[in-house]
Every structure is written in structure tokens, then in C-alpha cells.
Amino acid sequence: MILALQILLNGIFLGAIYANIAVGFSLAWGVMDVINVAHGTMIVIGSFVTFFLFKFVGLDPFLSIPFSMFILFLIGYSTQKFLLNFVVKVGVFLSLILTFGLDLVLINVILLIFTGDYRSVTPSYSGTNFQLGTLNIPYIRLATLGICILLTAALQLYLTKTRTGNAIRATSQNRQAAEIVGVNVARVYSITLAISAALAGACGSLISMVQSFTPFEGGFFIMKAFIICVLGGLGNVLGAIIGGLILGIVETMGARLLGTGFQEAISAIIMILVLIFMPKGIVGSKYK
């Protein structure tokens, strides 16, 4: 029983990170119909920003989150403004390939700066935990969960309460209609990708404390984001959270019950089955 609870708890901690990976990705996809394949590498950039600040400035990893969010906000904004806005109207094909190209460029720029070595961020409190009854709760995982909740809540508030947030949701529902009522679509798109990238940056900072990373880690994150978006339903903050939590818990349980082999094959197959039989996902529907 205690073991089951512990596994569930670990699953929730993992799921929080997964949800955080997927929220930004799902935002760009839902609003602009752009699959940002470079999102995974943007997460990696966030990790490297934290690594750089921790190693050379000695900044606490949690305090570096605003910096990586800011840097990725700029990267996301300029990506959309100077690259993606030129092709986003044409459709699926071009934006997908463009972000693939961008992904290659970003990976290799990181590679040139930081080389391909495994890096990790280990503050003094990494690996420490406290006991709650008989449950082990690592400090970092708990803080990560808290920050994930905070960020998604802030995003939800931003989308529903502010003027720009409303414009983003309007554009997601119908671009032409939004244009008619005076929304500057090009600018809204730029801001959307900027926010999406900033969330990736925060996520990268958090992940850097949990696992070691190389410049090539992006593909793994993208695959997870795909699965989560498909599971939870697209273009929906709630969908990303539920999808992330489900994937986290299922993976932790699966690793316990079946061992880690075949795990990725199983989650890929689950994704395809959900795509075929439940294409709208568990939550479904766009930002409303």
C-alpha cells in the first residue's frame, strides 16, 4: 500500500514535469497550428542557461528560471517574427520542416558553445528529501511540482483575464474573424510562440536539476510532448496537464510492473491508438 502510494507520488512528480513540457508546445500548436519541432531543443537551451549561470555565476538553479524564461522569450519571439510568420499561412508542411531546420541550427549552436558532454546541475540540496509518514519526498521534485502548478495557473490567468490573452484565444478560434475585429495577428502569433518558448525555458531549468542532459536531448522531449498532446487533447491547458499526469503515472507504474524495456514502444502505440479511436483526446477542444 505504502509502495503503491510512493509510486503514485513519483508518477505525479514525473507527470508535473511532463505537463510542463507539453503546455507550451500545445499552446503553439493549438493557437497557430504550428508543430514546433524545435520546442524540445528550446527546453534544452533552458537547461544550458541554468547550467551556465550555476557553474560560472554560482546562481541558485531556481533563481535562474526567470533568466532562461527571458532568453527563450526573445528566441521564441524572433523565431516567429522573422521566420515562422512567413510560412504559417501556407500550412502543415512548411512550418513543420522549417522548425526541423531551426532545430538543427539550435542544436549545433549549443554544441559549438557547450560541446556534447553530459552536463548536470547539482546544488547542495540535490538528492536530499524529507519523510512524510513513510513517504520519501525529494525537495527538488516537490518544488518542481509547485512551480509547474504556478506556471500553468499563471498561463491560464493570462489567457483568460488579459487583453492580449483574449486576443490569443480569439485568434486560435478563428484567425480571419479575429483579424476583422482588429487583432494584429502577426503580433499575437509572435507573442504566442514567445510565451510557449518561455515555458520551455522554465521547464528546461527545472529538468536540469532532475537529470543530466546533452544538446541532443530535444527529440526525447518532443516525443513526450506529442504523446501528451494527443492523450489530453490539443490546444488546451487542462488537456496538457491531464495528459502529462496520466503519462507520468502510467510510465512509473509500467516501469514497476513490466520493467523499462518496451516502455517507449508501448507509449508510442498507445498514442497511435488514441489518435485513431479518440482523435480529440481526453479533454478535447480548443481554448474557449
Added chain:
Amino acid sequence: MFIDHWQLTIEKWLLFLFEGADIEVKKNRLIIGIIIGLGFMALPLFIEGYWIRVASSIFMYAIITGALNIIAGFAGYAAFGNIVFFGIGAYTTAMLMLRVGFPWWSGVMVGGVLAAIFAVLVGLPILRLRGHYFAIATLGINRAVEQIALDWGRFTGGGKGITLPLPQMEIQNFYAMIYFIMFGLLLLTILANFLIARGRLGYALRAIRDNEDAAEASGIFAPTCKVIAWTISAFLTGLTGGVFAYWFSFIEPATAFDIMIAVKAFVMMMLGGAGTVFGPILGAFLLELISETVWGQFLTLHMLILGIIVVGVVIFIPRGILELFRKKISLASLIRNVRNQSI
């Protein structure tokens, strides 16, 4: 509804797809084509060793790109995971040669057929998905099959890869043979693309690409057409995978299911012109040649330059080089391209 259509015999289907195909070609184009073809046939007399292998790998990419063009160029279905058929072909050939003792050519044939069957089985459900969803589903399938090849170590050799029996002939002759096989497969790919472009299937696929609902409303049975297109594409890719396995005599999941090959094929297709017969082939030749000659000097920057080329191609010549040749090339036309697409 589906069953009715599948009750037609294969013969009738072929007749249905290609009857009335306008296969006339302008005389001077035909002559140029034959001269180029003969030139490639004679090429092994003049080059050897390294360059023969480079030429074979260019052909290989051209076949993969041409095969991808059938589903992605004509039908507009972004089959990013198309490389899964390459892997299936390669692993089938390897398994049959090693565990059953087939000669290489029958292994390759069985690999192609298995890839085609897999395309039918998988295509029936997932070709209903549109846009991004289809692209992701193919990526997922590629991932799943790669993981199975990785984890099923006792049979497939797992992550350590698998070594095929070495060919029993002089190495120079072997490379020349691979060259001619790849060239033959390339001709087959071009023929398939040509027949599809000129025949009924091609018209149906292009209609599906432009507007699937309208195409169905005007009497095109879209699911069957898409599955047939993907099957042809899978068959060609599977054959190539088999030949690749025999050629390199070593395969591992990471190279046989390498998503980068599919992405490169996509870029080649866009570079030459998606949905044309010779565009993708031309794109493959250009990009592979550039990559072999120029970027060999900059090993570390190789991928960076590829990324920049991808971004440039998508933004400036989204319809490919062939389109540029048809119209006049000018800076103004490039800028017009950009302006027409942007929001």
C-alpha cells in the same frame, strides 16, 4: 463500401489506375533523358572506389525521396515516419539472410513486399488522420517499430546491431553491382512517379491534396487511393532498405530507422519541387552532391549548414527549384514568394 472496392482484382485496379494515362513525352526530352541514362550506365568505367559509393548513396537518397514524393508530394500527406519502411526492408533482409539463409536478392524482395503489406495494414487506419495528426502518427509508428527492434535483442541483435554475411566477390565488383542495383531502383522509382503523375491515380491524389472533401464529393474514393499511394511508396523504400543492409553489411536500429534520413528526404523533395516527377530526384542529387563535396570540409558545421539551407529553402523557394526554372529567376520573384505566404 471499402469491401466492394477491394473485391476488384489487382489487375482491374491497375487498369483502373493507369488507363488513359497520357504517357507521351516530347521527343527532345526523351533523347536528353536517354543520354543522361546512358551516361550513368557508363559512369563506373570512369570513376571508382569512393566516388562509386558516393554515387550509389546519391541514388539511394533519390529513391527514398522519389518514393516519399508519391505520398507527400502528390497526396499531400506528410509521412515523416516513412523511413520505417526502410528499416523494415533492411531488417527483413538481414534476418532472412542470417537466420534462414536466403540469398540477398530474395531477402530484398521479401523486405519490399513486407514493407508494402505493413503500409496497407497501418495505412488503413491512420491515413484517415489529416494534417499534423498523420505526420505524428507516422513518427510514432517509426518510433514504436524502432523500439521493438531495439528491445527484441535475441532476434534482431538489439542496440548492438547485426552483421550480415559478407558478399563473396571482389570488393570493386561488389560496389559496381550495388551501383547498378541502386540505379535500376531509381529508374523504377522515376517510372512509378511518371505513371502516377500522368495517370488517373495521380489526378486523384492531387485532388485529395488540394481539397479532400471536394475530391470525395466528386467521386474519388480517397481512402483506397491514399493506401495505394502509400503502399507503392513503402514498397520502393523497403527495397532500398534491403539493398542498403546488404551494401553496408551492418545495420542497427539507430541507422535503419534514422529519422534524419526522412527529414533529409523531405528537404530534398521541397528543394526540387514536391509533386513533380523529376523535382525530388533533382533535389536529392543537388543536396547530396553539395553535402559530399563542400561540407566534407566542415565536419562539425555540417548539420548547422543543413539546418540553414532547410530554413532558406522553406522561406524562399517553397515550391522548389523546378518552379524557378519554369518562371524567370529574379530577386523580385523570391521576395514575392515570401510576401505571398506571410500573414
